[in-house]
Amino acid sequence: MVARTQQRWQTPTWKQELAAAFNEPLALLGALGLSPAELPEPLQPAPDFRCLVPQGFAALMGRGNPYDPLLRQVLPLAAEARPTAGYVSDPVGDGNARLAPGLLQKYQGRALLIATGACALHCRYCFRRHYPYADEGPQQERFAAAIAALEQAPDINEVILSGGDPLLLDDPVLAALIAALDALPQLRRLRLHSRLPSILPSRITERLCAILAGSRLQLVVVVHINHPAELGEDAHRALLSLAELGAPLLNQSVLLRGVNDAVDTLGELSESLIRARVLPYYLHLLDPVSGAAHFDVPEAEGRRLITQLRQRLPGYLVPRLVREQRGAAAKTLLL
Numbered sequence: 314m315v316a317r318t319q320q321r322w323q324t325p326t327w328k329q330e331l332a333a334a335f336n337e338p339l340a341l342l343g344a345l346g347l348s349p350a351e352l353p354e355p356l357q358p359a360p361d362f363r364c365l366v367p368q369g370f371a372a373l374m375g376r377g378n379p380y381d382p383l384l385r386q387v388l389p390l391a392a393e394a395r396p397t398a399g400y401v402s403d404p405v406g407d408g409n410a411r412l413a414p415g416l417l418q419k420y421q422g423r424a425l426l427i428a429t430g431a432c433a434l435h436c437r438y439c440f441r442r443h444y445p446y447a448d449e450g451p452q453q454e455r456f457a458a459a460i461a462a463l464e465q466a467p468d469i470n471e472v473i474l475s476g477g478d479p480l481l482l483d484d485p486v487l488a489a490l491i492a493a494l495d496a497l498p499q500l501r502r503l504r505l506h507s508r509l510p511s512i513l514p515s516r517i518t519e520r521l522c523a524i525l526a527g528s529r530l531q532l533v534v535v536v537h538i539n540h541p542a543e544l545g546e547d548a549h550r551a552l553l554s555l556a557e558l559g560a561p562l563l564n565q566s567v568l569l570r571g572v573n574d575a576v577d578t579l580g581e582l583s584e585s586l587i588r589a590r591v592l593p594y595y596l597h598l599l600d601p602v603s604g605a606a607h608f609d610v611p612e613a614e615g616r617r618l619i620t621q622l623r624q625r626l627p628g629y630l631v632p633r634l635v636r637e638q639r640g641a642a643a644k645t646l647l648l
């Protein structure tokens with residue numbers, strides 16, 4: 314079941330939930346019955362990438378657990394401020410792949426549109442945490458420039474709406490963008506990269522589903538879930554609504570120290586995903602973005618985890634272990 318269609322004059326539930334999200338680590342800790350003294354290390358007093366956590370996501374965390382794997386993904390710790398060799402602001406070379414402002418092409422046949430810089434949850438390990446969104450110009454101009462660049466690129470047959478989170482666009486903006494993409498004859502597929510089905514499931518409304526179903530393009534949805542506890546009942550229902558559109562649903566995770574660096578956790582994640590009609594797609598090694606070194610899991614450990622996972626699960630429940638390498642023609646497969 315999806316959220317009931319809102320009356321026109323009401324603020325949609327998902328926007329109300331976004332406005333009520335925690336943006337203060339102390340408030341979040343308080344809601345979890347934790348004090349900063351119980352944390353493994355101090356909070357980062359003034360993070361450049363602010364704290365943002367919807368209440369529904371916080372409700373999935375264990376009370377009183379300073380090591381909770383969901384909390385760890387969102388809590389700005391002092392470790393973020395420690396410079397680490399090899400950790401940089403643009404670890405994946407986004408800056409060298411621009412076809413137009415906010416339109417990136419690294420791989421043959423597909424281009425990635427940074428639809429918005431906004432996210433509903435600020436993941437501390439985000440490889441775009443330093444992306445210069447503000448330099449890209451106003452939304453309508455960016456979209457017009459992106460469409461114009463795509464008109465000149467007949468070899469691109471798939472557009473990926475990414476971000477930030479593309480589902481944070483308002484319905485009319487998203488509908489207009491999709492309509493403009495529909496009109497490009499060379500496009501076959503529209504891919505959405507979104508974390509909202511799990512972190513803000515109320516965003517998956519009937520109206521949104523109708524907009525997605527109205528496109529002539531084949532829809533593929535890639536969600537981002539790192540730990541089985543992120544898949545609560547609301548997320549499960551939101552994913553089933555998307556599955557009803559007939560779109561393949563795939564998941565990408567990042568392998569994160571202290572979050573999902575255990576074979577039992579990864580196995581449970583795959584089992585929870587498939588119950589919601591989602592197949593595991595990628596397990597990314599951490600991109601070395603400055604501020605995220607405390608999440609690093611070495612490649613050898615990633616290989617060992619995947620090898621163990623393959624001994625336990627059917628092949629379709631084992632994600633591909635990948636690393637993004639600057640200038641490579643595809644994500645680098647590590648196993």
Ligand SMILES: *Cc1c(COP(=O)(O)O)cnc(C)c1O
Pocket residue numbers: 410417418419420423424425473643644
């Ligand atoms: C990761 C990425 C893609 C998608 O790669 P797939 O292997 O097709 O999932 C596309 N464009 C850019 C710029 C990317 O970073």
Ligand code: SF4
Pocket residue numbers: 431432433434435436438439440441442476477478508537
């Ligand atoms: S949802 Fe994705 S883009 Fe947004 S902060 Fe998290 S990792 Fe970054």
